[in-house]
Amino acid sequence: MNDGATVSRFLPDEHATLQLGAEWAASLTAPLVVYLLGDLGAGKTTFTRGLLKALGHQGAVKSPTYALVESYPLAALSVHHFDLYRFTSPEEWEDAGLDDLFTQESVCLIEWPQQGGAFTPAADLTIALTHADNGRNCTVTALTPQGRKSLQAWLN
Known part of the structure; x- marks a missing residue:
C-alpha cells in the first residue's frame, strides 16, 4: 500500500542530516518500522544519530553493521x-530472533532491509538518502496509515 505521501529535502552537509533526524524526534511515536535506504556513506547512521541524540540518548551511536x-x-x-x-x-533474520524487538513501544530503523527478504517486517515509512551536489537528497515516503500519521506529525 502506498498512501502517496512523499516529502523531499536537500541536505547540504552532515549537520543538516543530523538536524533532520533531530526534527523528526519531536514527533516520533511507536510502533513504527522505517526503512533507511541508501548506498554506503549516504547518511543513514548520521540521520539515526541526530534522532537518538534529540530523544535524549547520551552515549555513542554507532553503525550496527557487525552487531x-x-x-x-x-x-x-x-x-x-x-x-x-x-x-x-x-x-x-529468523535465526537471530529479530522479530522479538518489534513491539508496540518500539521504533525500528532498518538499513539494507532487502537483505532480510520476506522476513523483514513491512515499512511504515522509507527514508531514502542519495548523494547529490556535494550533499544528500532525502526522500521520505509514507507507506501505511501509521507512516502517514508519523510523516504528518513530523511536518507539523
Whole structure:
C-alpha cells in the first residue's frame, strides 16, 4: 500500500542530516518500522544519530553493521537500529530472533532491509538518502496509515 505521501529535502552537509533526524524526534511515536535506504556513506547512521541524540540518548551511536542491531531503551519508547548489510541469506533474520524487538513501544530503523527478504517486517515509512551536489537528497515516503500519521506529525 502506498498512501502517496512523499516529502523531499536537500541536505547540504552532515549537520543538516543530523538536524533532520533531530526534527523528526519531536514527533516520533511507536510502533513504527522505517526503512533507511541508501548506498554506503549516504547518511543513514548520521540521520539515526541526530534522532537518538534529540530523544535524549547520551552515549555513542554507532553503525550496527557487525552487531546487526543496536537497541536504545529511552524514556518514552525504544529505538532499534538494524543493519542487514552483512546478511548472506534472508533466513538469518529468523535465526537471530529479530522479530522479538518489534513491539508496540518500539521504533525500528532498518538499513539494507532487502537483505532480510520476506522476513523483514513491512515499512511504515522509507527514508531514502542519495548523494547529490556535494550533499544528500532525502526522500521520505509514507507507506501505511501509521507512516502517514508519523510523516504528518513530523511536518507539523
